[in-house]
Amino acid sequence: MSSLGIVLLLIIFIFIVDYPNIFIPVILVIGGILFIKSTRAYNQLTDKEKKTIKAKDRVWRKYNEIKSMINFPIETHIVHYIKGDSNILKGSLHMWVQDKNLCFFPFIASIDGANSISMDIEKNIFLLQIAIDDIEYYSIKSDKFTVLVYAVKGEKHFMFFTKRDYVVFENLLPGKAYSYLDKKNY
Secondary structure: OOHHHHHHHHHHHHHHHHOHHHHHHHHHHHHHHHHHHHHHHHHHHHHHHHHHHHHHHHHHHHHHHHHHOOOOOOEEEEEEEEEEOOOOEEEEEEEEOOEEEEEEOHHHHHHHHOOOOOOOOHHOOOEEEHHHHHHHEEEOOOOEEEEEEEOOOEEEEEEEEEHHHHHHHHHOOOEEEHHHHHHHOO
């Protein structure tokens, strides 16, 4: 404690000794108010923690329920979804090709990494299937992202992944890479 703090405590102590009828009730009232405020703040914090734990439990139940219904192939690839038109959970996703569909499902680390489990996160956990025929192309955009462009009912959609995920797309969808020469011949 600084010397100024010690001096202030001594002055308060002197006033308490000289005027106990005034300062003792004031100190008790201030102490009571601080105690009540700290108790309320603690209760609000524990309520928030309880809600977060319940939300995490709900998310994990839904995740495990959906995951148990999916027939994962032996080999899936992990890609990192950054942003886009899809409502799937952002972060690490399993990616594989099955039955002429490009499939995405949140990787377990995506759920663990979600700092704040919101009530909406449950709607972001699902199996996303994009028909390979609906995929227009994938390419590297501005040397930062791998972008996947696909159409659903004639409407274009975009999904952005990290640049390093381009190699995974090349392995799974070799015929869908964007080529300037192919587009020029149209």
